[in-house]
Amino acid sequence: MSSLINENAVILSNQQVGPRLHLMVLEAPEIAARVAPGQFVHMKVPRMDDHILRRPFSIYAADAAAGTVDILYQVVGYGSDHMTGLEAGLCAELMGPVGTGWHAGENVERALLVAGGVGAAPLFMLAEQLVGRGVKLDVVLGAQTEQALVCRSRYEELLGCCPNCSTDDGTFGRPGFCTSLVEEALAVAENEGRPYDYLAVCGPEPLMRIVARLAQAHGVPAQVSMEKRMACGIGACLSCVVDTVDGKKRACVDGPVFDSQKVVW
Numbered sequence: 001m002s003s004l005i006n007e008n009a010v011i012l013s014n015q016q017v018g019p020r021l022h023l024m025v026l027e028a029p030e031i032a033a034r035v036a037p038g039q040f041v042h043m044k045v046p047r048m049d050d051h052i053l054r055r056p057f058s059i060y061a062a063d064a065a066a067g068t069v070d071i072l073y074q075v076v077g078y079g080s081d082h083m084t085g086l087e088a089g090l091c092a093e094l095m096g097p098v099g100t101g102w103h104a105g106e107n108v109e110r111a112l113l114v115a116g117g118v119g120a121a122p123l124f125m126l127a128e129q130l131v132g133r134g135v136k137l138d139v140v141l142g143a144q145t146e147q148a149l150v151c152r153s154r155y156e157e158l159l160g161c162c163p164n165c166s167t168d169d170g171t172f173g174r175p176g177f178c179t180s181l182v183e184e185a186l187a188v189a190e191n192e193g194r195p196y197d198y199l200a201v202c203g204p205e206p207l208m209r210i211v212a213r214l215a216q217a218h219g220v221p222a223q224v225s226m227e228k229r230m231a232c233g234i235g236a237c238l239s240c241v242v243d244t245v246d247g248k249k250r251a252c253v254d255g256p257v258f259d260s261q262k263v264v265w
């Protein structure tokens, strides 16, 4: 919490990269230098004075040397639609880095990351961290269509091979939901005698619930990122509460990342 800062970030670019998906690159050197995988920024969207609430967006990538952060956002409502019209040069007030991100223990040797849709964004910095640590990493990406698999190329570059992909309409990879790829990956790793010792999942809540159950059934410790609606972003308003076995927790400060077995689904 003490490292939370407010930064006036200049929008460097803001481009459509897929169906209802946009990539915004912002100059935010202080946040870029401090962010950990799975944390997010709380953005005061410029030119939206009629809506005072900030919008939370995960940091997809950060370049401390260049002082930039990337966010990948999906257009779902008023604020995100408004964001598509923001041009380079404008300033956006960012509060960040917010929240408690992913934590893969030091002893992790083999990990599986699972992303549904825009959930691929908050997992990318974790993927970079794990690859940098020499962890054997497998990635499953699911999306509605091939065009919506916008993070695929970045993961491919990082992994040196194409991640396991599925599309709901069968236009790329396995047709249908990505949960069948997750089941297979868990079984293959076990048959190889080298089961996963960490799993992280981000995406729609039903996907996270199913993947959390699969991980539990295979005895794999798993974490999930809970994207609750947020107002203050600093733990004061209780609008982002997650029910856990340890009681109610605030997604903005206690999360957004939680151990999957702690969440009451």
Ligand SMILES: Cc1cc2nc3c(=O)[nH]c(=O)nc-3n(C[C@H](O)[C@H](O)[C@H](O)COP(=O)(O)OP(=O)(O)OC[C@H]3O[C@@H](n4cnc5c(N)ncnc54)[C@H](O)[C@@H]3O)c2cc1C
Binding pocket: 040, 055, 056, 057, 058, 059, 071, 072, 073, 074, 075, 076, 077, 078, 079, 080, 081, 118, 121, 122, 226, 227, 228, 229, 230, 256
């Ligand atoms: C920690 C965190 C990280 C996030 N990271 C990303 C990201 O990297 N990319 C991305 O595209 N989105 C992300 N989201 C979701 C994003 O914040 C919302 O989509 C956005 O705030 C919607 O604003 P809006 O004004 O367009 O929607 P509104 O007009 O306010 O609402 C439109 C619809 O979006 C839903 N919605 C609104 N806020 C949220 C929310 N916080 N979580 C889930 N659904 C919501 C509403 O229920 C409604 O159905 C994240 C959310 C959280 C909490």
Ligand code: FES
Binding pocket: 229, 230, 231, 232, 233, 234, 235, 236, 237, 238, 239, 240, 241, 250, 251, 252, 253
């Ligand atoms: S958004 Fe206010 S407590 Fe989390």
